[in-house]
Amino acid sequence: MSAVVSAARPVERDAVRIRARRRERVIRWSFFAAFLVVTIAIMLPVIIIVLTAFKPVSEVNAYPPTLLPTTWTLDNFATIFSDLPFLRLIGNSVVFAGGVTVFALAFDSLAAYALARLDFRGNRVLLVVIIASLMIPFQATLIPIYQLVSDLGWVNTFLGLIVPRAADAFGIFFLRQFFVSLPRDLDNAARIDGASEWRIFRSIVLPNAVPALLTLAIFTFVNNWNDLLWPLVFTTDSEMGTITSGLTLLTGPGGIIPQGVMMAGSLIAVLPLAVMFLLVQRRFIESVASTGLK
Structure with missing residues (x-):
């Protein structure tokens, strides 16, 4: 009986380690996703400035507006x-x-x-x-x-x-x-x-x-x-x-x-x-x- 118990303990410890690693991985990816969302929100005005600078006048004034220019230009x-x-x-x-x-x-x-x-x-x-x-x-x-x-x-x-x-x-x-x-x-x-x-x-x-x-x-x-x-x-x-x-x-x-x-x-x-x-x-x-x- 004691041999069975001693053999089960390493299995339980391995299961605990696996759950801890999964939890740590989930937390890490959650922080990364939140960081990515905040970064995109902060950088969005800069992204719009950069993309609009390379748009021709017809696309800048188009409605509905588009984010990516279909025609890139240096005229601006x-x-x-x-x-x-x-x-x-x-x-x-x-x-x-x-x-x-x-x-x-x-x-x-x-x-x-x-x-x-x-x-x-x-x-x-x-x-x-x-x-x-x-x-x-x-x-x-x-x-x-x-x-x-x-x-x-x-x-x-x-x-x-x-x-x-x-x-x-x-x-x-x-x-x-x-x-x-x-x-x-x-x-x-x-x-x-x-x-x-x-x-x-x-x-x-x-x-x-x-x-x-x-x-x-x-x-x-x-x-x-x-x-x-x-x-x-x-x-x-x-x-x-x-x-x-x-x-x-x-x-x-x-x-x-x-x-x-x-x-x-x-x-x-x-x-x-x-x-x-x-x-x-x-x-x-x-x-x-x-x-x-x-």
Whole structure:
């Protein structure tokens, strides 16, 4: 009897393992299916933009609409470069978004370092004022800023586009919170060795804040690259416009929009952001993994 029982136990254990493996396989495939559905839902607008950019006008305006084009064409891309100074608009967007990003990282990090690592009178009050400024609607300050830029003669210039955005309250607060999380022992050890505040900021704080700096850089660049209102207000010359403001020039009489051409321009506008993210992604992951180990 005992021999029969002992022989049945391995069979039961094998059956339990098989059921566990099946359950694990079902869970894994369920997660994969959910991930696939969510990914398709998120990517659907991008897929529509890509496919519409290669459709002829007859298919873009056809009803009922179709997802896949029956005839692939590059006419929309040719039109976007013939009707608009598109290379110029791309260059303006790079200078505008890149310039704002560089200056914002420089000024925001300096202000955040002072608020996070230096003890001075009014530190807390200044931080509260910066946080409170985030609650002021952007539109409320647009007209006074435009009047100031106009008085300086900076309308239709890169100075007028970049300088008013050279610092950002959100960036200061974001970096300040990250700087606070860094151990102060690093600063104290450097001061004992005779390092100045600038040396501490440049050689200790910034190298350990690369993940936060990259995050803020991506956020700032994308936000300014996609901004429409700011370039529309501060540029009246089509040669000084950006991609987003330039695409508005495609609107025809009666508000008719050439959807295929618009999608082609939008696709070209998205490509630099995708390339930038791919280039920064690996460095960002490495920075997160090595934070605090330098």
